[in-house]
Amino acid sequence: MGSTRDHRLAGRIGRLGTETAFAVSAEADEWQALGHTVYPFHLGDLDLPTPQNVVEGAERAIRDGKTGYCPNAGIMPLREALAADVGGSHGLSLGPENVAIEPGGKPVIGKFVLALMDPGDEVLYPSPGYPIYESQIEFHGGVAKPYGYVPGADDFELDWDSLERQVSPHTRLLLFNNLQNPTGAESSPEELERLAGFVLAHDLLVLSDEAYWDIRYAGTSRSLASLPGMAERTVILYTFSKKFAMTGWRLGAAIGPRWIVDVIARLNVNDESCSNHFVQYGALEGLTGEQSGPREIVRVLRERRDAAVDILTTIPGVTCYRPDATFYLYPEVTGLMEHKGFTSYEQLRRTALEETGVSFCTRLHFGRELPGEERRYVRFAYSGISTERIEEGLGRLKAWAEA
Ligand code: PLP
Numbered sequence: 179m180g181s182t183r184d185h186r187l188a189g190r191i192g193r194l195g196t197e198t199a200f201a202v203s204a205e206a207d208e209w210q211a212l213g214h215t216v217y218p219f220h221l222g223d224l225d226l227p228t229p230q231n232v233v234e235g236a237e238r239a240i241r242d243g244k245t246g247y248c249p250n251a252g253i254m255p256l257r258e259a260l261a262a263d264v265g266g267s268h269g270l271s272l273g274p275e276n277v278a279i280e281p282g283g284k285p286v287i288g289k290f291v292l293a294l295m296d297p298g299d300e301v302l303y304p305s306p307g308y309p310i311y312e313s314q315i316e317f318h319g320g321v322a323k324p325y326g327y328v329p330g331a332d333d334f335e336l337d338w339d340s341l342e343r344q345v346s347p348h349t350r351l352l353l354f355n356n357l358q359n360p361t362g363a364e365s366s367p368e369e370l371e372r373l374a375g376f377v378l379a380h381d382l383l384v385l386s387d388e389a390y391w392d393i394r395y396a397g398t399s400r401s402l403a404s405l406p407g408m409a410e411r412t413v414i415l416y417t418f419s420k421k422f423a424m425t426g427w428r429l430g431a432a433i434g435p436r437w438i439v440d441v442i443a444r445l446n447v448n449d450e451s452c453s454n455h456f457v458q459y460g461a462l463e464g465l466t467g468e469q470s471g472p473r474e475i476v477r478v479l480r481e482r483r484d485a486a487v488d489i490l491t492t493i494p495g496v497t498c499y500r501p502d503a504t505f506y507l508y509p510e511v512t513g514l515m516e517h518k519g520f521t522s523y524e525q526l527r528r529t530a531l532e533e534t535g536v537s538f539c540t541r542l543h544f545g546r547e548l549p550g551e552e553r554r555y556v557r558f559a560y561s562g563i564s565t566e567r568i569e570e571g572l573g574r575l576k577a578w579a580e581a
Contacts, residue, residue, distance in 0.1 A: 195313025198543045202527075206537040215535040217571025219558040222359060222505065224423040226478060226561075228460075229471020232422055235463025239456035248455040251443040252279025252431070256458045259465045264416060264433050267391070268404045275436050278443045281453045283389050283417030283430035286442070287353070288314040290385045290413050290432065293441040295320045295350055302344055303353040305545030306360050306508075306555070308387065311353045312545050323349065326548045327361055329510070333499055334363035336373065340548060345380050352382045354402060357390035360544050360557035361508040362501030367400065374405040383438075384412040392421040392472060394503035395480040403434075410435055413442075420505075420561075421472050422464045427457050479505050482560040482568055489572040490558070493579045505561040512554045514579055523554065534574040 202220040210216040251257065257274035265272035280286055287310050295301060297319030303311040305324035315322040323344040326337040354373070356365050365373065377384055384402060391399045403412040413434035419425040432442045446452065464471070483500065486507055490498040495513025511526065520526045523540040531537050539557045541547065560568060 190317055190319070193316040193319075195309060195316065197309050199309075199539050202537065202539055202543065206531065209531060209535075209537075214532075216531070217534075217536045217567055217574075218562050219536060219538040219560065219571070222559045222561055223425050224420070224475070224505075224561045225563070226423045226475050228423050228427070229464060229474075231467045231471065232424065232460040232464040234460075235467070236427075236456050236460030239459035244456040244459055246455065248452045248458065250278075250446045250452050251439070252277065252453060253455070253458045253462070256462045256465075259462055260416065260431055260433065263465055264414065267399070268401050268414075270404065270409050272433065276433055276439055278432045278439045278446060279453045279458060280430045280432055280442075280446070281450055282428045283387070283415045283419060284310060285449075286413070286415040286430060286432045287311060287385065287387070288318070289442045289445045290415075290438075291315055291318050291320065291351070292445060293438055294383050298348070299350040300344075300346060300348045301351040301353065302341065302349060302382075303545075304355055304358065305548060306541055307353075307355060307545050308359050309543065309545055315353075321348070324545055324548055326551070327358070327363055329553070333501065334358070334361045334508070336365065336369055338372075341376065345376075349380055349382060351385065352377060353385045353387065355387040355389070356402065357388070357394070357399060357503040359390070359504060360506050360539070361555075362499065362504045362506045364501065364503055365400070365402075370400060370402055370405060373402060374408055377402075377411065378407055382411070384408065385415060386412050387415040389415060389417045390420055390504040391416075393476065393479065393505055395476065395483065396502045399503065413438055418461050418464065421475070422461070423471075423475055424461070424464075427454075427460070429453060429457050429461050478565075479561065482563070482565050483507070485565045485568045486558060486560050486572060489569065489576060493572075493576045495579060505559060507558040507560070508555050509558065510553050511556050512552075515554050517579070523556075526554075526556070530575065530578070534571070534578045536571045536575045 206216045257277040260277050261272040291314045300321040300323050301315045302323050312322050325340040327334040328337045417430035487500045495517045496509050498509035541555045
């Protein structure tokens with residue numbers, strides 16, 4: 179069927195964005211199908227297996243008949259276990275009433291916005307950032323107000339100028355992703371404190387996207403929700419996707435004040451009724467059972483990070499931090515693009531794919547560019563490619579850059 183009936187679509191569909199990393203992935207697959215070698219650094223998916231005890235927990239649940247509907251906010255033992263786990267790691271007193279189980283972390287974004295933003299309200303969100311923020315704000319009739327990051331001594335830092343410029347009396351929400359996709363940025367305690375002050379001063383409600391909380395190689399994760407005055411105005415986006423290599427299982431949670439979580443659970447009733455019943459028993463086993471699975475995932479990812487950073491930092495015209503968390507690198511490639519004579523991101527991305535097989539996303543896949551952005555960046559995800567292939571692919575990229 180053609181698209182001749184587009185004029186019958188609802189107006190809001192024109193404001194619905196997408197996750198263009200999936201398009202890069204499809205393009206890389208096409209290139210590979212033509213017989214070329216591809217080194218996949220484009221998608222934040224994991225090529226590692228879900229821990230065996232999680233698989234067995236879900237299998238057992240299927241055999242035990244956990245195949246009907248379950249409560250809209252999720253099974254009670256999982257809500258209790260998550261409240262204890264996240265409460266413990268965040269220093270918060272949480273109960274099951276603070277937890278709504280969701281079919282992934284991603285649905286929390288749209289439901290948070292839908293629950294708390296009226297059309298015309300302004301919402302602060304990071305750009306570069308996870309592209310679904312911008313899409314969901316605009317789809318639901320809000321005004322998307324991007325804030326940025328700037329390079330610091332050994333990590334990216336929040337761009338306070340952009341935050342101060344974008345906030346107004348109409349701003350209702352702040353979407354914040356510490357341990358950030360795509361930059362790998364992590365806020366210092368001082369930066370988190372300053373942000374909490376900003377939130378209070380402007381009376382904002384916060385979505386704290388903590389998708390990468392447990393994907394860390396040194397230090398301890400910190401949350402904005404743990405700071406004084408924040409818990410009562412913050413919803414945490416939790417996901418099982420990354421920690422337990424469960425991206426395709428689709429399970430996450432919204433964790434926060436009961437008055438918001440209750441509304442999110444009511445949105446569940448209207449959307450999917452409940453998250454997959456037996457999958458929740460697998461996740462319960464993951465949270466409460468033995469932990470060698472997630473430890474092994476982090477061990478492998480750390481090895482990959484080091485292999486990738488070790489090579490990227492030797493490529494002329496490329497600079498790259500070594501983030502302690504996430505599985506992303508966000509190297510600056512301004513010099514490389516100048517050296518190659520490339521004027522557009524797409525020229526860089528497409529030529530690198532065709533001449534080296536290395537496939538990655540660029541700044542453009544993570545929201546609109548902000549005024550005054552002069553430096554050029556690309557994103558490498560190392561979650562779906564082995565250390566050996568990282569070395570091979572980035573070795574090729576290096577030779578190509580030097581040519
Ligand atoms: N938030 C961020 C920052 C992400 O990068 C992702 C996935 O890549 C998600 C949320 C959602 O992941 P999921 O829906 O698999 O939990």
